[in-house]
Amino acid sequence: MRRLIYAAVIPLLLLIQVSFCSDHIELPTAGWTISKSSQAKIDANAIIKAAFSSSSVYKRLAYMTDTYGPRLSGSSALERALDWVKEEMEKDGLKVQEEKVKVPCWVRGHEYATLLSPRVKSLRMVGLGGSVGTPNGKPLVAKVLVVSSFEDLKKREIEAKGKIVVFNVPFQNYGTTVNYRYSGPEAAEKEGAVAALVRSISPFGLQTVHTGEMGTAGIPSAAVSLEDAEMFARMQARGQEVVIELYMEAHTLPDQLSRNLILEIEGSEKPNEIVVFGGHMDSWDIADGAMDDGGGAMVSWEVIRVLHNLKLTPKRTLRAVLFVNEENGAKGAQQYFQDHEHELNLTSIAIETDEGTFTPYGISFQGSKAARAILNDIGMGLLSTIGAGNVTGSGVGTDIAYVCDQGVPCGNLLVLDPRIGNLSNNPCNGFSHPPYPEADPLKSAYFWYHHTEADTVDKLSPQQLQHCAAALGVWTYSIANLNSLLPR
Ligand SMILES: [Zn+2]
Known part of the structure; x- marks a missing residue:
């Protein structure tokens, strides 16, 4: 949904106490037809x-x-x-x-992601619509690079090669933030990443994962929860090595x-x-x-x-x-x-x-x-x-x-x-x-x-x-x- 997001501010609805069943309807003074x-x-x-x-x-x-x-x-x-x-x-x-x-x-098939380092944890994940599966029908294991924006990815392009790039981008509004779901995988692929994980496009989560359409990219791509994306960022900031195993059977018929x-x-x-x-x-x-x-x-x-x-x-x-x-x-x-x-x-x-x-x-x-x-x-x-x-x-x-x-x-x-x-x-x-x-x-x-x-x-x-x-x-x-x- 939502190709364009309306730039409207919802007018504060005044307390209206009107029954359509009564005869009383407040009429504006001009332009009435x-x-x-x-x-x-x-x-x-x-x-x-x-x-x-x-x-x-x-x-x-x-x-x-x-x-x-x-x-x-x-x-x-x-x-x-x-x-x-x-x-x-x-x-x-x-x-x-x-x-x-x-x-x-497009068919999802079986899929999973597991954090292997610094601890083992089964991750909530959901493949993005249109994604390819992991190569040769096998799980892929790689180190993670967390980035906070497209600009951040560009700055760290040398580090992205061979990694799973995680876009940890907080929700601003749907129209803006969804660009990371749509174009993030392609941007990561350009820098030589082996997979892309996108923080779910949502202002709030209870380990909820949100799918949605992605653009064209040749690397497996999925969404992870807000909580896990934040955790990966914290781990990276303190110098811990983050490693994930990703498996996806996604394909297009x-x-x-x-x-x-x-x-x-x-x-x-x-x-x-x-x-x-x-x-x-x-x-x-x-x-x-x-x-x-x-x-x-x-x-x-x-x-x-x-x-x-x-x-x-x-x-x-x-x-x-x-x-x-x-x-x-x-x-x-x-x-x-x-x-x-x-x-x-x-x-x-x-x-x-x-x-x-x-x-x-x-x-x-x-x-x-x-x-x-x-x-x-x-x-x-x-x-x-x-x-x-x-x-x-x-x-x-x-x-x-x-x-x-x-x-x-x-x-x-x-x-x-x-x-x-x-x-x-x-x-x-x-x-x-x-x-x-x-x-x-x-x-x-x-x-x-x-x-x-x-x-x-x-x-x-x-x-x-x-x-x-x-x-x-x-x-x-x-x-x-x-x-x-x-x-x-
Ligand atoms: Zn819709």
């Missing part, structure tokens, strides 16, 4: 009420992640999960389109055929014009992928299900895409772009949900000022009652990046830190946000679980998923119902 339509409010409130009345999103996410588990591209688990989702969608009375996608097939799943509600007036939104079905092979991004896929589906049941048809077509291969190749995103390039000038907006489906507070937006003003109107008029009407930052997720690069207005659903827990009681019974305690989304606890075995459904609540479906439903429906496409 949406709230003038009482029908828009009636529709939005109907979507919110329907989304908060159903427990199907959480149940489905829990069933899928419990039953099929990790869903890496090329795995049979992903294909079985896609089959199940498609069947369930059809049971909802929805028509599902499948668009074929050729996806890479030929590409496999998979598919994006697409659901639509055809527009009543301008069916050729589109609002597209989605999340991804694939996950890393060690993660159940509830947060990243089963929730985003399930919520996108839920929006279509809710609107279908309400018989709400916007002027333009609403299209939910459940992408594959976001994690290691973005082939699903590329295929969507290729198959739908002819529609880009008719696409009003593309919205991705891939930052966890926790309590939503708005959308990020990349596009014109004029479009942003319209979105602000929608947010304030129709979504402030559930605290999800902010328009802030400019983030664009991987699955929509190809479309956004061609000038289509784009956004991501923005969510609060998972540690905030469940704020979303049924809004009819009153609704409130406390002030946001952690104003830095880049240090979100999302990254405690991201690409780990701990990305499981218990990190989410049914109410958070309902809340996301309500927010995304109102955003997409309202944009699809505007008098014109969002201005470029």
Whole structure:
């Protein structure tokens, strides 16, 4: 997830005590368009009420992640999960389109790392996606060089030859620090290292190890825990010789055929014009992928299900895409772009949900000022009652990046830190946000679980998923119902 990280500061959410069920909505004084339509409010409130009345999103996410588990591209688990989702969608009375996608097939195999000196310790480790295995199918034993940055590696290039280079780089934010996972192995290989170990890309750990995609490198590469990376650094600083045995069977098989799943509600007036939104079905092979991004896929589906049941048809077509291969190749995103390039000038907006489906507070937006003003109107008029009407930052997720690069207005659903827990009681019974305690989304606890075995459904609540479906439903429906496409 997260090709670009939004440079937003979460606006401190003021204590809001508004019920969408009451008539009282605070209106801004200028630039108002949406709230003038009482029908828009009636529709939005109907979507919110329907989304908060159903427990199907959480149940489905829990069933899928419990039953099929990790869903890496090329795995049979992903294909079985896609089959199940498609069947369930059809049971909802929805028509599902499948668009074929050729996806890479990387296989982890058995792997381990053991500290041999100055003491023997079995290390928590996880190979990075796309890594090669250790040479000749055998364990590799080498001394360790710990570096704190690319610059530090450059300074110590002579020492790196023949060593296992450990990048012990503390988490600043995902967008910055992930460079070490992606480019560290290649940089180490250039200096003659025999393997690369990267401190897990996370602000916090309990010996948790985080996988993720790496760039092209011909040496075996893996992530270790924050704690062990720090320990190696301490050992090196006091002059102790650090030696590790590393074994990895990782390898890449030929590409496999998979598919994006697409659901639509055809527009009543301008069916050729589109609002597209989605999340991804694939996950890393060690993660159940509830947060990243089963929730985003399930919520996108839920929006279509809710609107279908309400018989709400916007002027333009609403299209939910459940992408594959976001994690290691973005082939699903590329295929969507290729198959739908002819529609880009008719696409009003593309919205991705891939930052966890926790309590939503708005959308990020990349596009014109004029479009942003319209979105602000929608947010304030129709979504402030559930605290999800902010328009802030400019983030664009991987699955929509190809479309956004061609000038289509784009956004991501923005969510609060998972540690905030469940704020979303049924809004009819009153609704409130406390002030946001952690104003830095880049240090979100999302990254405690991201690409780990701990990305499981218990990190989410049914109410958070309902809340996301309500927010995304109102955003997409309202944009699809505007008098014109969002201005470029
Ligand atoms: Zn993701």
